[in-house]
Amino acid sequence: MSFREVLNGVQVEINTILRLEQITKSFGETLVLKGIDLSVYRGEFITLLGPSGCGKTTTLRIIAGLEIPDSGKVILEGRDVTFDEPNTRSVNTVFQNYALFPHMSVEANIGYSLRLKRVDKATIKNKVDEVLELVQLSGYSKRMPHELSGGQKQRVAIARAVINQPKVLLLDEPLGALDLQLRREMQTELKRFQTHLGITFIYITHDQEEALNMSDRIAVMNEGAFVQIGTPAEVYDRPQTAFTARFVGSANIIEGKLLSQDKDTVTFSCGDGIGIANLHSTPLTPGQSIAVAVRREHLHLLKTAPENAHGFDAIVKEKSFSGGILQILLSYGEGKELIASRHGLDSNLSPGDHVFVTWDPEHAVPVDLENPA
Amino acid sequence: MKNRTKLPNVYLGIIIAIMYLPILIVIIYSFNTSRISSIWGGFSLKWYVELFRDQSILEALKNSIVLATLSSLAAAFIGTIAAVGFTRVKLRSSGFVEYLSTLPIMIPEIILGVVFLIYFSLLGLPFGMTTLIIAHTAFCIPYVFMLVKARLAGMDKNLAEAARDLGASGPRAFLDITFPLILPAIASGMLLAFAMSFDDVVISIFVTGVNTNTLPIKIYTQLKTGVTPKINALCTLMFFVTVMLGLLFVFITNITNKRTTTKESSQ
Numbered sequence: 001m002s003f004r005e006v007l008n009g010v011q012v013e014i015n016t017i018l019r020l021e022q023i024t025k026s027f028g029e030t031l032v033l034k035g036i037d038l039s040v041y042r043g044e045f046i047t048l049l050g051p052s053g054c055g056k057t058t059t060l061r062i063i064a065g066l067e068i069p070d071s072g073k074v075i076l077e078g079r080d081v082t083f084d085e086p087n088t089r090s091v092n093t094v095f096q097n098y099a100l101f102p103h104m105s106v107e108a109n110i111g112y113s114l115r116l117k118r119v120d121k122a123t124i125k126n127k128v129d130e131v132l133e134l135v136q137l138s139g140y141s142k143r144m145p146h147e148l149s150g151g152q153k154q155r156v157a158i159a160r161a162v163i164n165q166p167k168v169l170l171l172d173e174p175l176g177a178l179d180l181q182l183r184r185e186m187q188t189e190l191k192r193f194q195t196h197l198g199i200t201f202i203y204i205t206h207d208q209e210e211a212l213n214m215s216d217r218i219a220v221m222n223e224g225a226f227v228q229i230g231t232p233a234e235v236y237d238r239p240q241t242a243f244t245a246r247f248v249g250s251a252n253i254i255e256g257k258l259l260s261q262d263k264d265t266v267t268f269s270c271g272d273g274i275g276i277a278n279l280h281s282t283p284l285t286p287g288q289s290i291a292v293a294v295r296r297e298h299l300h301l302l303k304t305a306p307e308n309a310h311g312f313d314a315i316v317k318e319k320s321f322s323g324g325i326l327q328i329l330l331s332y333g334e335g336k337e338l339i340a341s342r343h344g345l346d347s348n349l350s351p352g353d354h355v356f357v358t359w360d361p362e363h364a365v366p367v368d369l370e371n372p373a
Numbered sequence: 374m375k376n377r378t379k380l381p382n383v384y385l386g387i388i389i390a391i392m393y394l395p396i397l398i399v400i401i402y403s404f405n406t407s408r409i410s411s412i413w414g415g416f417s418l419k420w421y422v423e424l425f426r427d428q429s430i431l432e433a434l435k436n437s438i439v440l441a442t443l444s445s446l447a448a449a450f451i452g453t454i455a456a457v458g459f460t461r462v463k464l465r466s467s468g469f470v471e472y473l474s475t476l477p478i479m480i481p482e483i484i485l486g487v488v489f490l491i492y493f494s495l496l497g498l499p500f501g502m503t504t505l506i507i508a509h510t511a512f513c514i515p516y517v518f519m520l521v522k523a524r525l526a527g528m529d530k531n532l533a534e535a536a537r538d539l540g541a542s543g544p545r546a547f548l549d550i551t552f553p554l555i556l557p558a559i560a561s562g563m564l565l566a567f568a569m570s571f572d573d574v575v576i577s578i579f580v581t582g583v584n585t586n587t588l589p590i591k592i593y594t595q596l597k598t599g600v601t602p603k604i605n606a607l608c609t610l611m612f613f614v615t616v617m618l619g620l621l622f623v624f625i626t627n628i629t630n631k632r633t634t635t636k637e638s639s640q
Contacts, residue, residue: 065538086538087540097529113539116539
């Protein structure tokens with residue numbers, strides 16, 4: 001090990017605020033977390049993204065100390081806190097349903113953690129006013145939780161969790177109960193709070209758009225394990241598994257057998273044609289199964305097949321319009337399906353039409369099928 | 374749409390009459406001058422005056438109040454602890470335990486009375502106030518247990534966790550968050566327990582001593598030696614006390630419901 005490597009190691013260690021090591025947890029017979037590892041860097045906004053039941057809330061509760069793992073360690077700033085009580089950890093949580101104390105005013109809710117620390121009343125009042133201003137709720141301090149709207153409760157919950165300046169803030173789908181409009185606004189707000197406060201955020205969601213929009217890094221989770229951890233761009237553009245491709249990018253997974261590969265592309269058989277994709281990271285042997293992810297907007301649908309083009313024939317089955325985008329359901333090969341999307345209200349295709357499906361090789365990313373969704 | 378007939382009102386009138394007419398008659402006759410219950414001899418408060426001159430009745434009243442207060446307090450304490458413990462511990466047999474703990478409400482009182490009698494004789498406890506308090510506490514616990522358990526079940530479990538997360542120790546989180554939120558349920562359970570203890574005859578007769586009379590027992594034994602309108606006056610007073618307790622119960626339950634709906638609307 002060279003000196004530089006040691007130095008880099010130390011650097012990473014200092015920048016890591018929280019580390020999970022080989023955490024397992026089961027409830028009864030069900031193994032919820034299958035030995036997960038995660039390093040969270042100081043000041044980053046990291047999102048745990050996965051479908052419901054994938055273990056993301058359990059992970060959060062273990063970090064908060066509300067659950068004790070069966071094995072593995074939680075290291076906060078270099079100290080093992082796995083078995084520490086939740087009240088002794090410098091980690092605070094924004095709960096999914098806000099969990100505001102119904103019998104306390106906004107002021108009392110937000111100041112609760114400071115009262116526990118026996119901070120004097122005047123200081124508490126100042127700090128409460130300060131965070132209320134940050135979450136744009138100045139003047140609401142005397143209100144009771146039931147007098148607040150959903151968005152306001154959300155802000156109070158955040159104010160209550162950050163007033164004590166925790167090292168890490170955990171947010172468990174905090175925008176889940178809000179309507180779409182408000183959710184978009186709050187996404188921007190949350191990002192603003194995070195930049196302003198400089199606190200590390202660990203955010204949980206099952207909404208890929210939310211994750212892509214706010215995070216510095218995304219940890220994609222499925223069935224109690226991390227599938228891929230990386231920046232939004234990495235996870236979205238270079239998914240490593242079929243699950244990530246489908247869940248994050250709503251991509252099509254096209255399966256086939258490898259025919260040949262050259263310096264930067266692979267050619268494979270699929271449907272009744274051939275496909276070309278970027279080179280796989282690991283060497284492949286001809287005849288081996290291969291799966292590539294192609295996002296909906298990257299599929300070209302042509303009326304006639306051009307000379308020497310790669311791709312295959314498909315039949316238009318259905319068209320539907322959602323969110324300003326036209327979704328076209330196609331069938332190809334033996335009962336396989338694809339979805340292509342187009343901007344605009346309509347296309348000249350109608351159900352029953354035969355089309356030739358093709359794509360640019362750089363938009364086809366080979367993925368592992370090990371974690372099929 | 375307007376009701377086409379007045380029939381629903383008539384039904385309601387009949388039902389209320391059946392339930393409350395006997396009580397109304399007792400109340401009216403408590404102000405009767407005549408010694409004979411069936412003859413109206415004019416308005417008078419003399420039976421109330423006599424009632425408060427009767428030392429044995431006042432003694433019984435005092436016993437009843439002491440008994441109901443102590444046993445409902447004890448039941449509130451034990452019932453609350455049981456309910457809190459019950460919701461925290463996940464037992465495979467929790468359904469059975471729950472059934473077992475509320476069963477005393479359904480067991481006929483006469484059986485409970487006999488059971489307590491035998492049990493206390495076996496233990497060699499002297500019959501009197503002590504045995505009364507133990508027996509009353511025992512049959513009052515389920516009322517508190519059920520109400521507090523229902524309140525806890527309807528409570529957001531994240532609330533106590535949020536307090537822990539914000540730096541409260543386990544006991545502190547219970548005192549600051551859980552306890553204030555279940556207090557209305559404890560109070561209404563205690564009121565119900567008080568009312569149940571206050572008017573209990575059957576179990577009390579079995580477990581009381583020779584020298585300890587509670588008010589219901591006193592009334593019951595007076596009936597055997599001949600009814601005076603004093604009893605009417607006493608019943609009227611007890612009726613109003615019960616009504617007051619009932620109203621208090623409804624009031625507290627309303628507060629609880631208001632809080633519960635608040636909680637639901639936040640989700």
